[in-house]
Amino acid sequence: MVMTMVNPVPASEQIGTVDLASWTVVPGQSNPEKDDHGAWAVTAGDVEQYDLYFEIADAAHPRQVAEFVVEAVQAHATRLRLGAAFADVERERERLRAxxxxxxxxxxxxxxxxxxxxxxxxxxxxxxxxxxxxxxxxxxxxxxxxxxxxxxxxxxxxxxxxxxxxxxxx
Structure with missing residues (x-):
């Protein structure tokens, strides 16, 4: 599998600032016919000019790989945000107990x-x-x-x- 990065590789902090709802899978620039076995891209951010764009190519099922990446990132970020929220509630709970x-x-x-x-x-x-x-x-x-x-x-x-x-x- 080959991932072609159109933009430089994003840092974890950059990924966290892009709205999770904007993460999607689109046909790659070299796949205007939307062939399931052609290149597919993971995108995030503004549709006019993506904050994040990378293509999955040369995989047996590039579209499925791209969809997996989007689902995995969204699930991971959701767990991190939920964990942070619960930690804040727990700290406040301890403060209230005092x-x-x-x-x-x-x-x-x-x-x-x-x-x-x-x-x-x-x-x-x-x-x-x-x-x-x-x-x-x-x-x-x-x-x-x-x-x-x-x-x-x-x-x-x-x-x-x-x-x-x-x-x-x-």
Whole structure:
């Protein structure tokens, strides 16, 4: 199998900045007839001028190889992002556990749930309200931090359900 890189080989950091939804498989430049056994390319980024483009050629099934690459990259990036999100929630959960004695994080009473839902609505409204360019990074950080806190509180609620009803891992 031969991979022909039209652009220089991207670094891992560059791959992570390209929207995963934009990764696709297209016929290679030398395969305008879309022959399954001709060259197929993995592309990502802007369709007008790809941020990433490389062709799979001289393989028994180049289109299938290209599709495998796209699926593998998307699955790997999804696992990395999910792992990072869970790690952030876990750190916030530990921070919340360090609260003063008497603060019952496992209590999922009605008032706390209502407050959590209201906060979720506020964060959703903020997330979809365009901010001025100078404020957008701070807005993203506020929303991310708020959602992380809510997720940590929701995990505490799940822990309370497990503790209260004896739900096990099975």
């Amino acid at each position: 609260r003063p004695p008497g603060a019952d994080l496992y209590e999922g009473d009605r008032a706390r749930v209502v407050v959590m839902m209201a906060e979720l609505g506020r964060l959703a409204a903020e997330a979809y309200e365009p901010a001025p360019a100078a404020e957008s990074a701070a807005q993203r950080e506020r929303v991310y931090d708020g959602v992380t806190r809510l997720a940590a509180l929701a995990v505490g609620w799940l822990e309370a359900v497990h503790a209260r009803y004896g739900i096990d891992d099975g």
